[in-house]
Amino acid sequence: MTSSPDIDREDRRRAFLAQAGLADARRAPLPGDASTRRYERLTTPSGTTLMLMDQAPSAESPPADPSWDEARRRAEGWNATARLSAGRIEAFAAVAAHLKGLGLSAPEIVALDPESGLAVLEDFGEAVFARVIEAGADPRDLYFAAIEALARLHAAGPPPEVLDGPGGPWPVQDYDTVALQAGADLFVEWLPKLEPGLAFDAAAIEAWRAAWLPVVEAGAAGASVMAHRDYHAENLIWLAERAGPARAGMIDFQDAVRAHPAWDLHSLLQDARRDVAPELEAAALDRYFALRPETDREAFMRAYAGLAALNEARILGVFARLIVRDGKPRYAAFMPRMWDHLRRNLETRGLEAVARWFAEHAPGEIGR
Template identity: 75%
Template sequence: MSDREALRLDFLKTAGLADAARTPLPGDASTRRYERLITSSGQTLMLMDQAPAAESPPADPSWSPERRHAEGWNAIARLSAGKIEAFAAVAAHLRSLGLSAPEVVALDAPNGLAVLEDFGDALFARVIEDGEPEAPLYLAATEALALLHDAPTPEVLTGPGGDWPLLTYDATALQGGADLFVQWMPKLVPALRFDDAAIADWHAAWAPIVAAGEAGATVMAHRDYHAENLILLPGLQGPRSVGMIDFQDAVRAHPSWDLHSLLQDARRDVSPALEALALDHYFTLRPDVDREPFLQAYAGLAALNEARILGIFARLIARDGKPRYRAFMPRMWAHLETNLGKPGLESVRDWFARYVPEDVRQ
């Protein structure tokens, strides 16, 4: 028996779940693992297992950009480094607003273990594949964001594992994400070459979008808000029917961030008509939002996110030997191309025209 398994068994015993049946769930691109627990009474729960030493440290709020770059990717991007206490604190905040996040049933934050309420397997992406109408799901998800965005955004979140800072998705994090494209795409496509001049042009092209993203960071962003991380909860209506998971990397960000994650999804097609319907619904729910500058920020930050995701996919394929992510790249290129045609992205569009041949962008 591994030391980690011994920790899991001790934790489950302390939580009164020593006799629960355990079924491992398929993994994703993260370092977390999950098991479904079935108790003797038939109740189902989820075991979240995130080994604390598996990742580089999260950013301390006091760290300078230089210190963050020295500490590693989690600090640059202001990711939670898989800290269970981050998940617990974000969940507590979402639940306090009447939104649906799993209840934390038991927690061992120092050892990276938690037992959570089980929301089931009705991921938006799966139930849509099975015939569920997609528009009501996307409108409910949009309503949940509007509710979240209208709520006060605290600087520190409090949960059962202690306090957790809600850091800003700032210029260092935004530019660091965009830079994954120029760092990793040449490793996937050797014909691409980005010299120092190209990199300098890259930073200059993104600078106004990065600055606007930091300046507009006013709401909590789930940060990975899409159809694979949202679960349809039966018997509930409106925003409460949207079960949220995988939100431990939440930050203070521009309110468009989660919207473009939802509506310009890397893993499934969302029609332009449904995207427009959901955006109209958002503006109806938040009538004080100035639509034109919001949509300009939406396009700019969506383009940046798509460059970031293309860089991540290139890394997963080239470094980690996960070729399945290649299938998602054409969709990301298509979203990026659409956004590059929007006002405010002329400099970024010109950069791609100079440095990335069209036959690569597919």
């Protein structure tokens, strides 16, 4: 009789924890998200808490090798096409070390087995930005700390092409035209599967890509800083006892790439999961430009609106896929917010071609 993969995986977790001196730790699984990772909070007999991060290396298609061309990336699957890390533990460990080297808050790696996809991390606690704000904290304090962290990350300039992390080297690749356009294309691929009234023929898809081309090219050309890539109030932990930008504890940054500095800003300030008041968005942007006075604000804001719109189209496609393919209907609740952000961004000068595409091919959606 052969053992099940789940039992084999549990045996590996137990062996890893024993080797790390944590065999007696009490284990409490955390709720899952949209990824293939799982987390457990570990409580040692002394009361110290840690986090077990579990990402089987074989759970997803492979990440992109920097030497692969577009055809090879597409043949290898979504992670290679979009330049995602496939959740690799060594990616998380390498990015964490880089962030910590800049004085930013990433979890300490306590134990690591990259071949098995297991790590024990410092526990930042449960003060997720979104929950702290819901409990009555002034959102300006938290968002300004997150902005200060981004300003420091951007001031460091381009990250090394290869990070030397505790789990081994990890490449930092550009969020290039292939990855950006593939993200936008999730909209035309998955929205018709969620909304039967939508149908995009070959001509419509060709027009879609032509409309986005200036945004995609500008985003790729401006890839000059490390981007967390999923920087928002559910992936930031409030570390009130720390100072300045270190108060923003970062998690889930394993998909970091070299990208336009606007990317993480719009992820934070035009959040899919919670409303950010327009006046707070404006104040946070003012804070960023005050910390980065050398930035050409007008050009930056054109890129900000364009990349935000592209990301909102991408997220609408992701949510449609999660609902249709993965049976996760709760993501439908987030979609109206994304439509609102998209409508607002499409009023920006330079996005007229994209706005015309929506008016012609999805007028009912964009007009909601």
